[in-house]
Amino acid sequence: MFSKTCEYGIKAVLYIAGQSLRKVRSKMSDIVQQIGSPEAFTGKVLGTLSRHGIIDSYTGPHGGFEISQERLHVITIADIVRAIEGDDFFEDCVLGLGICDEGHPCPMHHAVEPVRREMMDVLQQATVYELAMGLKNEVSLLMR
DSSP: OOOHHHHHHHHHHHHHHHHHHTTOOBOHHHHHHHHTOOHHHHHHHHHHHHHTTSSEEEOSTTOEEEOOHHHHTTOBHHHHHHHHHTTHHHHSOTTOOSOOSSSSOOTTHHHHHHHHHHHHHHHHHOBHHHHHHHHHTTSSOSOO
16 A cells, blocks of 8 residues: 555654654664664665654764654654655545546546545544554554
């Protein structure tokens, strides 16, 4: 459903959030190991997330990545998707047509639109905090 970039971005943010709940900064090597992603690719994704204010990045011997306690409660999965994919994920035609709307629908438009709205609602309501708590409480996993 999500692009690989988005998958790695979401997993990385959730790992960083879990560590931030413990007041620990996440190192790149730990993130890569815990989410099973390539290091160079992950570095680019984390740079994008940092530029969009999703995560905080620190350099130096005590550097790493974290999310402030306050931000954990307000960042949603939709925010992460937007930072990585832009609004294309939520707005573009599923068949890739340049013009696709109620007035000029593609063959899939009317079938997909209700699902897209529901998915948008789910992603906008899912906070990083609640998902990180699921990881912390071992209700969910990032890797198998």
